[in-house]
Amino acid sequence: MQQLLFPNNIQFWYETLRSMSHIAYGGADFGEVVSTAERITEGDYDSWYIEWAATADRVAAEAEKALKASHKVSARDGFLRASNYYRSAEFFLHGKQCDPRHDHAYDRSVECFKTAAALYTTPRIEPVEIPYENTTLPGYLYRVDDSGTPRPTLIMHNGFDGTAEEMHFFGAVAAVERGYNVLLFDGPGMPGPRHHQGLVFRPDWENVITPVVDFTENIPEIDNNRIALLGLSMGGILAPRAAAFEHRLAAVIAVDGLYDLGQVSVRHLPGTRQEAEQLLRGETAPELDAALEQLMAKDPISRWAFNHGMYVMGVDTPRAFNASYLDYTLADGIAEKIQCPTLVCDAVEDMFFKGQPEQLYDHLTCPKTLMVFTTEEGAGAHCHPGAMRLATARIYDWLDDTLDVTATTA
Structure with a gap:
């Protein structure tokens, strides 16, 4: 898709398009996004934060005013947009040494979302804490209604850099409209547990999903035979990994599918895959360390990815981050499980x-579907920002047919 804003910075354009995509379910307004983007200095992370935070503060203040005047729908809508704008504001601030502004913006994003959630009557949205090891994982339970009827349920989580709150706009509301209860949550490495509990990503995602399924099965309104899992972005490898070992899931959706993150780490390294892995995992590799630092200096996408990656993986160097990706794979027979x-x-x-969804699909031995989204549809970018209505329609039509939901909920 043509870059309508930030013509020389695909990273800023993609994140702007991401915010625009949430317009479909109340997470943004077009004019607010465009006016914010026009104030931002291209490539300047401080400018990005300042302008998105200013928009978020203004929208949140207007929502507060509406709430005090008992205009609950207007307040709810404003808090939803403010939540998303605060999320966007802190996006580029993560790193080994995080900018202190990111904690403030993240907490404001969650605060605004919870205020909006409390103003909903349909669906009912309840913040929950899911037992996990010696702590809990934050999430939200969406109930279709208060009838107590057991319904098919979709567990959803984000990926490398997204929040549980963002999933409201990226499929939760659309699922509820179709008769699904929804459980959103942040797992280790995702914003809530990373910000407040210091939990970092782990590759054995089944050890995250199993307690989430345990929690879900104890909710009376859940049809335990029809619990599905959707993972977004990096969730496109985490969710299939969990499904390989957690067989209570009735379906799994990878948006978009991933097969082996290690391919990203080794693709520019010399030698065989084994030699590249040894170099990444070695005690010392000064030439590679220098090359990665140079890459960060000249490539803004790599700079952000490495800094954020060190933060969410809990490691201290760009090389250690790239080495951590080697453990996130569905190779060696995992996908086949x-x-x-x-x-x-x-x-x-x-x-x-690019190319990884096909790799995952080719290795699957279960009933499987490959769903391709194109540029002509406005859906050709990673995770299909800008085409939320189209993407959710196709994905949930597949899920309806797979779980035979239409016959039960119509």
Whole structure:
């Protein structure tokens, strides 16, 4: 898709398009996004934070005013947009040494979202704490209604850099409209647990999903035979990994599908895959360390990815971050262990993981579907920002058919 804003910085354009995509379910307004983007200095992370935070503060203040005047719908809508704008504001601030502004903006994003959630009557949105090891994971339970009827349920989580709150706009509301209860949550490495508990990502995601499924099965309104899992972005490898070992799932959806993150780490390194891995995991590799630092200096996408990656993986160097990616793989027979029907989504213009959805699909031995989204549809970018209505329609039509939901909920 043509870069309508930030013509010389695809990273800023993609994140702007991401905010625009949430317009479909109340997470932004077009004029607010465009006016904010026009004030930002291209490539300047401080400018990005300042302008998005200013928009978020203004929208949140207007929502507060509406709430005090008992205009609850207007307040709810304003808090939803403010939540998303605060999320966007802190996006580029993560790193080994995080900018202190990111904690403030993240907490404001969550605060605004929880205020909006409390103003909903349909669906009912309840903040929850999911037992996990010696702590809990934050999340939100969406109930279709208060009838107590057991319904098919979709567990959803984000990926490398997104929040549980963002998933409200990226499929939760659309699922509820179709008769699904929804459980959103942040796992280790995702914003809530990383900000407040110091939990970092782990590759054995089944040890995250199993307690989440345990929690879900104890909710009376859940049809335990029809619990599906959707993972977004990096969630496109985490969710299939969990499904390979957690066989209570009735379906899994990877938006978009990933097969082996290690391919990203080794693709520019010399020698064989084994030699590249040894170099990444070695005690010392000064030439590689210098090359990665140079890459960060000249490539803004790598600079952000490495800094954010060190933060969410809990490591101290760009090389250690790249080495951590080697453990996130569905190779060596893991993909073949998935038993439930699996939907693998693909974006023809994916600038991060092109070709990996097909790899995952080819290795699956379960009932499987590859769903390709194109540029002509406005859906060709990674995870299909800008085409939320189209993407959710196709994905949930597949899930309806797979779980036979239409016959039960119509």
